Amino acid sequence: MEIQKKIKESYNEMVQLRRWFHQHPELGFQEEETSQYIKDYLRKCDLRVSSIAKTGVVGLLRGNSDGPTLLLRADMDALPIQEKNVIPYRSLYDGRMHACGHDGHMSILLVVAKILSRFKERIKGNIKFAFQPSEENGGGALKMINEGVLEDPPVNACMGLHLWSFLPTGAIGIKSGPIMAGREHLVLTIKGKGGHTAAPHEAIDPIICTANIIQSLQQIQTRELNPDQKLILMFGKIQGGTAANVIPEKVELEGTIRYLFEDDSMNIDDVKQRIEKIIRSLCDAYKTDYTLEYKYSFPQLINNESLTDFIISVVEKCNIHSQKLNIVPLFTMASEDFAEFAIRVPSCFFFVGANNGKKETSYPHHHPNFNFDEKSLMIGTEVYIRCILEYFKTYNKK
Ligand SMILES: [Zn+2]
Ligand SMILES: [Zn+2]
Incomplete structure (x- = not known):
């Protein structure tokens, strides 16, 4: 499959993007450099790019024919933590660190945007790539919604993911109904x-x-x-x-x-x-x-039942490096302001396992040694792309 080849070829770029974000962590509503970097990248992909919610960015990809609008969200903010990792791409800023994986979320979403911008004929509708500021302390999702991210064109469904060091690489944590507290x-x-x-x-x-x-x-x-x-x-x-x-x-x-x-x-x-x-x-x-x-x-994050069943059915068919993904029905008492999207529009949020069993990728989120298995970037990208393409096939028929 042509797209799968593109995903494989993009792996080095995903890692590079992730590492650039990792080196340049910025706190909620202060994501200036991050925002500029994302805008420049999306413009090169020929998307309609706009600023929102102070430092947020939305890239709109219009497909070649009319249809529903799907929103994919990545959070942009880092945490006020002094990084302890000794790695070549360590945070350049004292007291700030991407210790939750949001650097990976942005990298995945940018690569998804780039790949799909070359396959517009397969997008029967629109995709909004929503880069959200300030998730950790909240406020970012609601500000984007209040400034109209769900309008013009109106959004029919939202998807979001979180890289998760509590799950092994190759596992996808997902369930319908309440998933985050x-x-x-x-x-x-x-x-x-x-x-x-x-x-x-x-x-x-x-x-x-x-x-x-x-x-x-x-x-x-x-x-x-x-x-x-x-x-x-x-x-x-x-x-x-x-x-x-x-x-x-x-x-x-x-x-x-x-x-x-x-x-x-x-x-x-x-x-x-x-x-x-x-x-x-x-x-x-x-x-x-x-x-x-x-x-x-x-609010609690509640996954829409039919959209979640749909995503599970797509994930079941995924074959990454000729391996099936392992579906884990999980919930967590952690919170996510993606919930603000989910109470307004049918939405699904899921976790992408990012722990390869080695000590470096086993620290909990928000730990000064937090890091994740970069292979999970590829998995997140592939799951997103398959879900999106399948979504436009399935939901245009309904
Ligand atoms: Zn976090
Ligand atoms: Zn997070």
Whole structure:
């Protein structure tokens, strides 16, 4: 197959692109160099290129005939991590690193765009190649949507992928329904009255109240939730007090709620109400006050059933280096703002195994030694291209 040959020939380019992005990591909404690099590349592929959401880029490929519009999304941002890898393509910037694989996502999508731009006669519709800023802290997907990425031409379906070091190379993690958790970022302040630890009766101790709140909130998971539903409530940050003999004025906490609800018997608003009720009643009991706010949230990522079945059927037929891909039905309590696309348009998000069994590719995402098996770039590219071509065949008939 001519396209397969092109994919093979493009492997070195995929690696080069990935390594350039790896050397030039930029944080959310600051992806200036990255954005320019992508625009220059897409223009050379003869795509209509536009800027969106500050540093985001969309390349539009119009096929030779009318039909549906498919959006493929790659995230662009890096993390504030000092890279520890000793590799020739190490990050050039102190304190910033592509430690999640987004460098690979951009490389895959650029090569897919380049290859398909030469096969316009096989695209019966349009493809939007959407390069999204700021995934890690969220905000990028919603900003692109608010600025019209799903319009003109209107998008009929979205696909996204994530290279995944928790899966071996050759595995594709995919399932319909909930696949990645919803996430809420919670900020809580417990206010007491400062004083001397020798005279606790003169003060109101916010620390003992906080200790009880942290413990009591865990009951929501263990006593109120159907065990089929998944919920994690964790405080990752707690600050209170300055000295051993001083009762502080207040304690400040930040945490996350992550949830993956299989059905409608539970919803996140009910959980948030229960959280507030427990905090309120404990503050009453301890004579403290509180403020509670939610800084930002990601919806849970729910894969559209028929689009996911369609992608699984394409993946089943893939033969890469004469090997079949292994389909793993997985979910994760990590979150993704691709979910913003998925709640608006039929969408599917899947994981591409990127761990070759060696130590270098076995670190978890966001680790200063994170790296992935570059062979996975080829797999991601081939799966995307096959899904796209098959999509235009199948969905033009319907
Ligand atoms: Zn990440
Ligand atoms: Zn990521």
